[in-house]
């Protein structure tokens with residue numbers, strides 16, 4: 139086992155062509171040793187084989203050193219590229235939300251205001267406690283017949299506490315070390331409550347396609363929201379067409395025409411309603427490459443792990459949410475960058491992809507083992523030799539990662555899951571790493587084939603030898619409304635959805651101690 143691990147380690151170093159030669163020399167040294175049977179009496183040959191072993195070890199160390207330097211360089215390069223891309227594409231406004239220049243043009247009739255409480259209370263990190271208010275120059279709701287999305291974004295406040303009482307302030311210092319005693323002063327995660335500071339006015343509907351029951355319910359809910367709460371409704375272009383074909387009553391609904399308008403959605407929408415299963419929640423989240431408005435997910439699928447609300451109770455549920463306050467789960471997302479070996483000297487990289495469940499790197503249609511080198515920050519983690527690897531959020535822990543033997547983790551636990559898929563090793567147990575790390579998965583140059591990355595089960599991308607995938611927690615989580623609270627909802631899902639630990643109780647009668 140020990141020698142096998144050493145071999146893994148030696149392969150892990152082949153991250154660049156310059157390391158290939160030292161790898162080959164090391165391999166040649168070991169091959170030579172294997173081919174040269176040594177009799178214990180032949181002292182000369184024993185000495186020679188020892189020398190060869192030392193040379194092989196030294197070669198491996200050199201290559202490992204190079205690999206870690208390259209990993210570090212790649213990380214710096216990535217940070218630099220990110221900075222450049224952000225600078226080029228974005229204009230930072232308020233607390234972390236960004237709108238590109240083009241989007242600014244689209245939004246030109248609007249003025250951006252930051253409320254006083256925002257300036258005082260924003261943590262400046264994740265954009266979710268942003269209280270930016272997009273307002274028309276003339277304040278107030280503006281019904282627009284041309285279906286373009288305009289409106290006033292409702293402001294809200296998040297509080298961390300048990301019952302939404304006043305003690306629930308978000309503390310940034312979790313550990314106190316007064317007089318040299320280290321004490322955990324604040325837990326990082328408490329139940330989070332969302333309280334509207336101004337009324338929510340615009341609701342975006344995201345619905346599962348090709349479902350009659352979803353179509354009927356969507357039309358009914360939209361009508362109800364309009365007539366009872368005078369809410370502005372935004373729907374996907376497909377749904378807009380369907381509704382307008384059905385009835386001209388739905389003339390008031392808004393939609394979008396292009397990707398640029400999708401990028402603006404988060405500045406207009408106060409609330410997202412999803413009608414479908416978990417896949418619809420994933421789809422809704424994928425539309426938002428930055429901040430995500432709170433999601434109210436109605437269950438119209440089979441499993442519904444992230445869809446706690448019953449569609450039959452939509453009136454009561456929407457009334458409660460629109461009134462607030464309500465509990466939310468802040469679901470972390472992973473931001474994934476594909477770094478192409480062929481483009482490593484170019485400044486512009488591929489757009490980052492945000493996933494709510496996981497990114498999977500697997501063998502695709504190849505029948506060979508996937509061979510992946512994994513680094514956590516700049517430390518070597520391991521080589522995956524098997525069907526692949528799942529890098530999952532805690533929300534995704536109950537999806538593919540669970541099927542591959544990973545632990546189920548409460549969605550508010552700050553971690554990243556590292557779960558192998560069918561590893562060809564007896565000792566490869568899944569890991570959970572802290573949320574602040576950056577993971578790098580590299581297809582080594584000496585890999586027999588390519589690997590394939592997929593994002594929340596979609597958008598397959600081929601990773602050729604030399605390509606890498608870099609993942610870290612995104613600053614933009616997905617806030618999902620809870621039926622009761624984060625923990626109650628999670629436990630109910632694993633009981634009802636997965637029948638977790640279901641067993642008949644042992645009867646009272648029988649042998650005793």
Ligand SMILES: NC(=O)c1ccc[n+]([C@@H]2O[C@H](COP(=O)([O-])OP(=O)(O)OC[C@H]3O[C@@H](n4cnc5c(N)ncnc54)[C@H](O)[C@@H]3O)[C@@H](O)[C@H]2O)c1
Pocket residue numbers: 415416417418420439440441442443444495496533534535536537538539541593594595
């Ligand atoms: N072997 C597996 O279990 C396997 C294989 C491929 C993909 N998946 C999962 O499917 C997801 C994509 O979902 P989809 O609905 O678009 O595809 P899909 O229609 O193939 O559904 C996959 C199933 O996974 C469930 N699911 C999705 N996210 C979940 C979560 N966070 N917790 C518990 N269950 C969850 C869904 O309810 C659904 O039953 C991927 O992100 C991946 O996690 C699982």
Ligand SMILES: Nc1ncnc2c1ncn2[C@@H]1O[C@H](COP(=O)(O)OP(=O)(O)OP(=O)(O)O)[C@@H](O)[C@H]1O
Pocket residue numbers: 344345346347374414415416417418419420421438439440441442
């Ligand atoms: N608005 C949408 N536009 C395009 N595709 C969508 C949309 N909503 C959901 N999908 C896709 O439709 C598929 C099925 O969706 P979903 O998982 O919500 O329903 P389901 O399969 O019936 O539910 P369950 O998985 O619980 O059985 C998913 O792959 C998802 O990506």
